[in-house]
Amino acid sequence: MARHIVVGVDGSVPATAAVEWAAADAQRRGLGLRIVHVCEQWGYGDGATKYCAGALAAAADRARGLTRDVEVTTELLPGHVIDTLIGESASADSVVLGSRGLGGFAGLVVGSVGLGVAGHAAGAVVIVRGPSVVQYGRVVVGDDGSDESEAAVQYAVEQARARGVPLQVVFAWQMPIAPPLAAGYSKILEGAREHEIRMAAERVVPWREKNPDVEIIGKQVVGHPAEVLIQAGGTADLVVVGSRGLGGFASAVLGSVSHAVLHHLKYPVAVVRAPHGSGETTS
Structure with a gap:
């Protein structure tokens, strides 16, 4: 894929907002969109793998429904979430993440994955907290x-x-x-x-x-x-x-x-x- 945006998903609400933001950005800037799910629980049985695959497919369906002529690809990846997403950033225009995932503490505004990737990734990391309901035009x-x-x-x-x-x-x-x-x-x-x-x-x-x-x-x-x-x-x-x-x-x-x-x-x-x-x- 040529220049592309990577968006990490895990089935959470903030991750869905990140997919929507990334899809709009890819459409505006003429970039491809690569959606990845780092499934750390592959070793815990078929149930976890099926959940990861389902979350990835739902994210892809959402992205394709919001775009036209945007190349959308997906991949289910093993490994540590932060390290894998940092690796993805090396060949990406940017990495887009929800502010918090399914793990961690609900009181945190930005989760450990977002902070970890933003601190080490190559290029730009965009953290999205929720759907954009107001457009300010700047x-x-x-x-x-x-x-x-x-x-x-x-x-x-x-x-x-x-x-x-x-x-x-x-x-x-x-x-x-x-x-x-x-x-x-x-x-x-x-x-x-x-x-x-x-x-x-x-x-x-x-x-x-x-x-x-x-x-x-x-x-x-x-x-x-x-x-x-x-x-x-x-x-x-x-x-x-x-x-x-x-x-x-x-x-x-x-x-x-x-x-x-x-x-x-x-x-x-x-x-x-x-x-x-x-x-x-x-x-």
Whole structure:
């Protein structure tokens, strides 16, 4: 199959929402759709295998009923769910998952599979919490100048183009805590703020020049990046974030901002990793 979207299913309600989202995305962007069920319980008898096969067939029927001229393929896979889906991501445009599956704790907004795949997969991982009942007509992406955010903006541009909606590129500068009695520190902070906001605005310009068919709006504000993105994403059809940004710990596979956005937004969130070979960034 050429460029394709992978969607993981397990028979849960969020997984069905993920199939619906992935089918619409495949239709808009002219991609194939590969539906997989990682059946970890194959060793527990025919009943588990029949359930897995039935869930996979139901998902395929749903996808085919929502699309036209989209190549839909399915495969029942053995193995560990997270590891297998990460492996699938290597040859996929993106991986789409429901926010929670059949296992784990009902109180969790995003399950361990979604977090595990989003933190390690190649490319984009889209987490879908439920059916999209409202269309706001815009895509929002976070930018902090890192390789991860550059990859996120590229994915967001493609999404906005396919949907025919504006793209808002959001940069948030967080005010550092001023040390007590630091003479002239406020002027230093003001200069740093002006510099970072100017640089963020300048980063938007090449994206506009390279993509004249997409309306790209830059938004530079002072505030915590997670809070700013969550607020902006409350009226967006899709929020796109890099898996890790410039601050935090290099060992973290999923940064604090992307983690917070995943847990607080009820609309689809795409977490994007920079391609292999890009410069390493910290979280």
